[in-house]
Amino acid sequence: MQPGKKLAFKLVLSVSFVTATIFLVMLAYNYRISRKLLDENIRENVSHITRYAVNRIEGVLISAMTIPENLAVLVGDFNYTEAEIRQFLKKVVQHNDEITGSCLAFEPYAFDPDEKYFAPYYYKAGDSVRYENLGTGEYNYFFWDWYQIPARLNTPVWSEPYFDEGGANVVMTTYSVPFYKDGDLAGIATVDVSLEWLKAYISRIKILETGYAFVISRNGRIISHPADSLIMNESIFSLAEENNDPEIRKAGKAMIRGESDYIPFPSLILDEKAYLYYRPLPATGWSLAVVLSEEALLADLHRLNRDLLIIGIAGIFLLVLSVVVISNRITHPLRKLASATVRIGRGNFDVELPVNRSDDEIGQLNASICRMQQELKTYVENLRTATAAREKIESELKIARDIQQGIIPKIFPPFPDRKDLDVYAVLEPARDVGGDLYDFFFIDDRHLCFAIGDVSGKGIPASLMMAITRTLLRARVTRLERPETIVALMNRELCRDNDKAMFVTMFLGIIDLDSGTISYCNAGHNYPCLVRKGKALEKLDQTHGTPLGSFEKMSYGSGSVRFCAGDLLVLYTDGVTEAMDINDALYGEERLVRFLKSKSFEGPEEVTLSLVEDVREFSGLAEQSDDITILAIQHQ
Numbered sequence: 001m002q003p004g005k006k007l008a009f010k011l012v013l014s015v016s017f018v019t020a021t022i023f024l025v026m027l028a029y030n031y032r033i034s035r036k037l038l039d040e041n042i043r044e045n046v047s048h049i050t051r052y053a054v055n056r057i058e059g060v061l062i063s064a065m066t067i068p069e070n071l072a073v074l075v076g077d078f079n080y081t082e083a084e085i086r087q088f089l090k091k092v093v094q095h096n097d098e099i100t101g102s103c104l105a106f107e108p109y110a111f112d113p114d115e116k117y118f119a120p121y122y123y124k125a126g127d128s129v130r131y132e133n134l135g136t137g138e139y140n141y142f143f144w145d146w147y148q149i150p151a152r153l154n155t156p157v158w159s160e161p162y163f164d165e166g167g168a169n170v171v172m173t174t175y176s177v178p179f180y181k182d183g184d185l186a187g188i189a190t191v192d193v194s195l196e197w198l199k200a201y202i203s204r205i206k207i208l209e210t211g212y213a214f215v216i217s218r219n220g221r222i223i224s225h226p227a228d229s230l231i232m233n234e235s236i237f238s239l240a241e242e243n244n245d246p247e248i249r250k251a252g253k254a255m256i257r258g259e260s261d262y263i264p265f266p267s268l269i270l271d272e273k274a275y276l277y278y279r280p281l282p283a284t285g286w287s288l289a290v291v292l293s294e295e296a297l298l299a300d301l302h303r304l305n306r307d308l309l310i311i312g313i314a315g316i317f318l319l320v321l322s323v324v325v326i327s328n329r330i331t332h333p334l335r336k337l338a339s340a341t342v343r344i345g346r347g348n349f350d351v352e353l354p355v356n357r358s359d360d361e362i363g364q365l366n367a368s369i370c371r372m373q374q375e376l377k378t379y380v381e382n383l384r385t386a387t388a389a390r391e392k393i394e395s396e397l398k399i400a401r402d403i404q405q406g407i408i409p410k411i412f413p414p415f416p417d418r419k420d421l422d423v424y425a426v427l428e429p430a431r432d433v434g435g436d437l438y439d440f441f442f443i444d445d446r447h448l449c450f451a452i453g454d455v456s457g458k459g460i461p462a463s464l465m466m467a468i469t470r471t472l473l474r475a476r477v478t479r480l481e482r483p484e485t486i487v488a489l490m491n492r493e494l495c496r497d498n499d500k501a502m503f504v505t506m507f508l509g510i511i512d513l514d515s516g517t518i519s520y521c522n523a524g525h526n527y528p529c530l531v532r533k534g535k536a537l538e539k540l541d542q543t544h545g546t547p548l549g550s551f552e553k554m555s556y557g558s559g560s561v562r563f564c565a566g567d568l569l570v571l572y573t574d575g576v577t578e579a580m581d582i583n584d585a586l587y588g589e590e591r592l593v594r595f596l597k598s599k600s601f602e603g604p605e606e607v608t609l610s611l612v613e614d615v616r617e618f619s620g621l622a623e624q625s626d627d628i629t630i631l632a633i634q635h636q
Contacts, residue, residue, distance in 0.1 A: 435462025533566030
């Protein structure tokens, strides 16, 4: 070989070697950048998918939880017949799509001294609602977890999923709430939620070609999984034991502790290296997990780099110049894409992506990043819109609070021209808007109508019920009638279309200022305190009927009491007596009575403000748990 050719050959070899080295280094660099961007993108997408799924599942479960909580309050505070209980349960099951059934299971002989078992149960079967009495010796509901656990713990719980043999005969989970009578456990109120909807919903969660989702209970039992044989038959810990894999056990412990993470995971279905993303379902203590195949995650990236390597090697063997051109052609768009994605990651969603009209992997990656850019831009815009909407809602809540406060009397003294009467009241909601109410107004020159009430629940639904109740009160009291007549009329109106079983406790009275007599009707409300002029204190401890909104055909009684000059009538809601300190101790009726007896008050304003201050001093740093409402009236 001639020296020039030999030198040219060596030069070509040197250039080829340098070019090949540079190409491989660039290929590795681009692989690293692309892998990092792909991992971040996949993780973010999986996080959004699981967060949406968790919110969707939680929404169904939380909606179901409110039903037995209301049932427990109603059944615990009042006595109902068997027919009334069955009518109420059937109505609840008919009008709430999220539940399968509902039951009121009583303690032995708690409902009927002659009957050990009493557990009326309504459940959905097709398009109909069926009834069964679970109180039989064969079913023996006292020994089922849905009854035993809340009864022993004295707290509402979600049961472990189970097959309800003898009841609805489906796999379900039960939310159980204990209820009490005279301080003793009287039974358990429940709703059943079938897991069939959960299995169908989880099966629709698909990520890439082989990704799948599953759900475990708070004890690790598998309650939803692509492999039907595992559902209710295995737990994540039994699978760890069968496969002698500590990583599965470690992941299971983290999931039942309510943690979230993205970790490598040995999938038993995919039989290959995979990744696990899990997130808790706080309402039940369950955990939702998504399994992603590493091979599926990196398939496109591996294919892209394999093609780049083949093209590079072919170019090196053809011409050094071709190698340089081809490598630059391949790597330059990737570098621009990497640079663009970095800027996108920093929040610049308007960055211009390189134009690539080819249909190879680079073009597909370019198109994918372009779609990602548009989706991220849309997501951020939606986030801004959602933030603005939330701020608008907060503003509207403030307006709603102002409106709510405006519909109750707020000007004191309310009757400055009258010397025979003094009235003062305060209402402090636990949230932006609340469910307590009070009102007072003259029917004629000598008769004053006054009322105080408490709507079940809190927030916007309670506030709407409060506004309706106060409006009904003003609409019905248009002439002098007996208190029990007014209450009965209001009850019939509130029972209509009351599918969510909301109710209102109310104390309504009419004062005859000439005779000094108070006629009143107590519909399940706290007993008012009548402080006599000589400091003697009487409790108006009569209840004349159940809360408003419970039963449309309910009849009510009434009572009366002398209201002498100097006497002070103090009405309040359970936000006073059930106020809690940081140790969950209650303010209580006894402390209220001691407070009213121990001090001398000049009038309604002083007793009202002093009582609010005493409740706040008792609660200390504890958050206000319920609306606080006090109404004081003094006969001068």
